[in-house]
Amino acid sequence: MKKKYQGNVKAKWVQLQGFHIEFETLHIKSGESVTNFFARTMTIADKMRIYGEKLEDVTILEKVLRSVTPKFNFVVCSIEESKDNDTLSIDELQRSLLVHEQKINQQE
Template structure:
């Protein structure tokens, strides 16, 4: 009689709560807890042909309900057995994980293919790039700041060669923030607008190798 009371009390225990990204760990913990209290057989009986005790099945179903958020609970509310409910949660979570992984892959491909086009403003390019990075991180994929910084430098058109070279040579890309890099690029862009070309326009002047080296040293001071 005491054993039955102990089993019935398992419904009131604090079981792990399922979240968007912890299904595998959640399932392992739930299985261990339910197995320890003798109700895991309702989900995965040793003999597939054996009839599960109604009380154990209801207890297991109640435990599953306790460990899932409301949106998933509403999705599986029509399942009548613990086994059916467990399988439904598995399909929902693993299916969502596959969709998420595919979405991350698509966004990463777009990120890698991004190149700032001639005539495109730096603000517009950075806005699109930051949007992709935010979406990727929101989906749970880690994208290091240094990785984004290096991508921005690679994506710049030729007119930014001077400043990107200076940043790569004299800056610590592993510690630099994307805001610092964009700030340096914007400062360089503003200086370019004030440099008239031979025809009176505002394009960048062609420089000798010695002049490039001198300007690289000047640009590097921005990073000190």
């Protein structure tokens, strides 16, 4: 029983490390929509939480802000200056980026 439990713990740890690498290397792909990027990000974050990672929303927010393409740089600066990351929700960030994405797409 003890060996079986230890095997499960080790397997979970290995799986969690894989999710950590995936989360750390996550970036928006060229031409990818904000909606799809958020879906990918939240899927990885949810998997990490299922495996016991205490992943705070602010960590996800900061990762998203670091991972968007340069065309969003002015939006990221604006959000960072005007809002406190501790009080900003993931939904609010997604809405802000979606609005700017729509404006950019209309101009192209």
